[in-house]
Amino acid sequence: MRETDFVSGFARGLKVIEAFGEAQPRLTIAEVSKVTNLDRATVRRSLLTLSELGYADYDGKFFTLTPKILRLGHAYLSATPLPALVQPYLDQLSEKAGQSASASVLDGTEVVYVARASQRRVISINLMPGSRLPAYCASMGRVLLAALPEAEAREILKRTELKANTPHTKTDPEELVGELRRVREQGYAVIDQELELGLCSIAVPLMNARGQVVAALNVGAPAAHVAASELAERYLPLLKETQGALRPLIQ
Amino acid sequence: MRETDFVSGFARGLKVIEAFGEAQPRLTIAEVSKVTNLDRATVRRSLLTLSELGYADYDGKFFTLTPKILRLGHAYLSATPLPALVQPYLDQLSEKAGQSASASVLDGTEVVYVARASQRRVISINLMPGSRLPAYCASMGRVLLAALPEAEAREILKRTELKANTPHTKTDPEELVGELRRVREQGYAVIDQELELGLCSIAVPLMNARGQVVAALNVGAPAAHVAASELAERYLPLLKETQGALRPLIQ
DNA sequence: ACCATTCTGTGCGGTATACGAACAAATGTC
DNA sequence: GACATTTGTTCGTATACCGCACAGAATGGT
Numbered sequence: 001m002r003e004t005d006f007v008s009g010f011a012r013g014l015k016v017i018e019a020f021g022e023a024q025p026r027l028t029i030a031e032v033s034k035v036t037n038l039d040r041a042t043v044r045r046s047l048l049t050l051s052e053l054g055y056a057d058y059d060g061k062f063f064t065l066t067p068k069i070l071r072l073g074h075a076y077l078s079a080t081p082l083p084a085l086v087q088p089y090l091d092q093l094s095e096k097a098g099q100s101a102s103a104s105v106l107d108g109t110e111v112v113y114v115a116r117a118s119q120r121r122v123i124s125i126n127l128m129p130g131s132r133l134p135a136y137c138a139s140m141g142r143v144l145l146a147a148l149p150e151a152e153a154r155e156i157l158k159r160t161e162l163k164a165n166t167p168h169t170k171t172d173p174e175e176l177v178g179e180l181r182r183v184r185e186q187g188y189a190v191i192d193q194e195l196e197l198g199l200c201s202i203a204v205p206l207m208n209a210r211g212q213v214v215a216a217l218n219v220g221a222p223a224a225h226v227a228a229s230e231l232a233e234r235y236l237p238l239l240k241e242t243q244g245a246l247r248p249l250i251q
Numbered sequence: 252m253r254e255t256d257f258v259s260g261f262a263r264g265l266k267v268i269e270a271f272g273e274a275q276p277r278l279t280i281a282e283v284s285k286v287t288n289l290d291r292a293t294v295r296r297s298l299l300t301l302s303e304l305g306y307a308d309y310d311g312k313f314f315t316l317t318p319k320i321l322r323l324g325h326a327y328l329s330a331t332p333l334p335a336l337v338q339p340y341l342d343q344l345s346e347k348a349g350q351s352a353s354a355s356v357l358d359g360t361e362v363v364y365v366a367r368a369s370q371r372r373v374i375s376i377n378l379m380p381g382s383r384l385p386a387y388c389a390s391m392g393r394v395l396l397a398a399l400p401e402a403e404a405r406e407i408l409k410r411t412e413l414k415a416n417t418p419h420t421k422t423d424p425e426e427l428v429g430e431l432r433r434v435r436e437q438g439y440a441v442i443d444q445e446l447e448l449g450l451c452s453i454a455v456p457l458m459n460a461r462g463q464v465v466a467a468l469n470v471g472a473p474a475a476h477v478a479a480s481e482l483a484e485r486y487l488p489l490l491k492e493t494q495g496a497l498r499p500l501i502q
Numbered sequence: 503a504c505c506a507t508t509c510t511g512t513g514c515g516g517t518a519t520a521c522g523a524a525c526a527a528a529t530g531t532c
Numbered sequence: 533g534a535c536a537t538t539t540g541t542t543c544g545t546a547t548a549c550c551g552c553a554c555a556g557a558a559t560g561g562t
Binding site for chain 1: 255256257258259260261262263264265268269270271272275276295296297299300301303304305306315316317318319320321322323324325326327328329330331332334338342356357358359363365366368369379380381382383
């Protein structure tokens with residue numbers, strides 16, 4: 001690709017959109033400028049453009065994103081058959097298990113939820129399609145990393161900030177690579193409170209008809225309710241069943 | 252806003268992203284050019300930019316969006332407190348009702364789902380956060396339109412392509428305005444197979460502490476399972492209860 | 503009330519980008 | 533296999549945009 005085949009105005013604008021995150025529903029021009037390291041004048045033009053197009057609201061001081069912005073992500077969710085395909089199976093799985101069930105794909109060092117069926121039981125982390133978690137300490141992340149050639153998985157781990165979210169979090173790259181090997185062999189991954197205390201989960205890969213891993217499927221449960229050691233016994237059959245049912249349907 | 256406060260390269264790029272919809276997961280440069288009415292050279296630059304940034308994949312012929320694009324919509328979903336706030340109530344509501352429950356907001360002529368709790372029962376339409384439906388023939392759409400000044404609602408109806416999805420669909424603007432009046436008076440809207448045969452639903456507005464309508468809440472059911480005339484009797488108390496519980500919590 | 507700080511909005515010069523057209527490559531048609 | 537059509541890529545030029553610097557407004561601290 002030539003240098004001139006890159007529209008930096010577009011790239012800058014996308015960066016501006018991403019500046020709106022968790023703790024920042026309302027941002028001023030200067031705040032966005034700080035977060036994005038873009039010039040204030042540039043940020044201002046981008047935000048006014050978003051506002052003009054209806055993707056953002058502006059009250060003279062603060063900018064907020066409007067629901068129109070969901071059209072962008074929706075372009076992916078509706079264009080990709082996977083989410084719509086797995087949703088009903090996820091609902092079934094979630095009901096049978098009595099726990100939340102999710103499907104996700106890998107994006108860089110993170111897993112991205114593409115579908116989810118939640119249970120009444122409220123978990124502190126609120127997850128929905130589009131939500132992201134670091135791959136190294138999430139059950140679906142382990143499964144997806146295990147599906148990659150080891151060199152590639154190592155590369156991703158190298159790029160990841162391996163921090164200990166809890167005392168249980170595995171952060172040693174070598175230990176993680178070993179863990180990935182085990183996951184690859186046994187065909188599933190169990191996480192015991194590595195992401196958050198009190199939360200454990202089990203995941204299996206989702207394969208297409210050709211056997212390529214295209215996503216992961218998991219069931220999450222409060223540690224108080226189900227011990228990590230019981231996860232496989234309790235939920236693995238259900239996960240395997242769902243995995244098998246979906247396999248011929250994907251692609 | 253001055254003419255020069257608009258970044259057209261950014262606007263064009265967003266248009267390119269939106270070109271990827273329902274039936275088009277994989278698009279060529281020329282296809283995107285047709286859909287967007289942008290010059291092929293311009294589209295190419297936008298797509299290569301998306302690809303360079305990891306928002307799209309390119310195999311030399313077709314472009315596809317990657318899950319990274321979900322970061323954009325996620326910026327809204329996580330930045331707006333509403334979805335996370337209503338989700339647990341939705342889950343509860345869905346379980347008590349034994350039917351799917353959703354929350355949505357208005358975006359132009361469409362309702363946009365911001366949260367959803369689905370039931371095992373599979374409905375032909377697959378809906379998820381970010382999904383859109385025309386407001387005029389959806390229960391939540393009726394509720395949200397009814398909350399607007401009548402002139403504004405008329406304006407939106409004028410901009411809408413009022414097509415009859417089923418023999419039951421109301422498409423006469425005057426009849427719809429009358430319907431909106433009734434919805435406003437009775438405080439809820441019932442849809443009987445106007446969007447899709449076999450599907451009916453009931454919705455109520457969600458208000459914030461100041462009494463402003465900020466979203467809508469609904470329960471959908473297969474017509475075979477629950478007659479439209481029974482919807483209010485069966486689910487209105489649950490909806491009202493949820494509405495009341497959320498009211499002091501919003502904003 | 504004052505100054506210090508931070509913010510938004512604007513004008514300007516240099517540069518990067520969009521446009522249209524022309525070219526090259528692929529695809530389809532007979 | 534030759535022609536027609538569509539698609540992808542390149543190029544020159546006019547122009548729109550970026551970053552900077554400054555002015556004025558808003559905010560905050562003393």
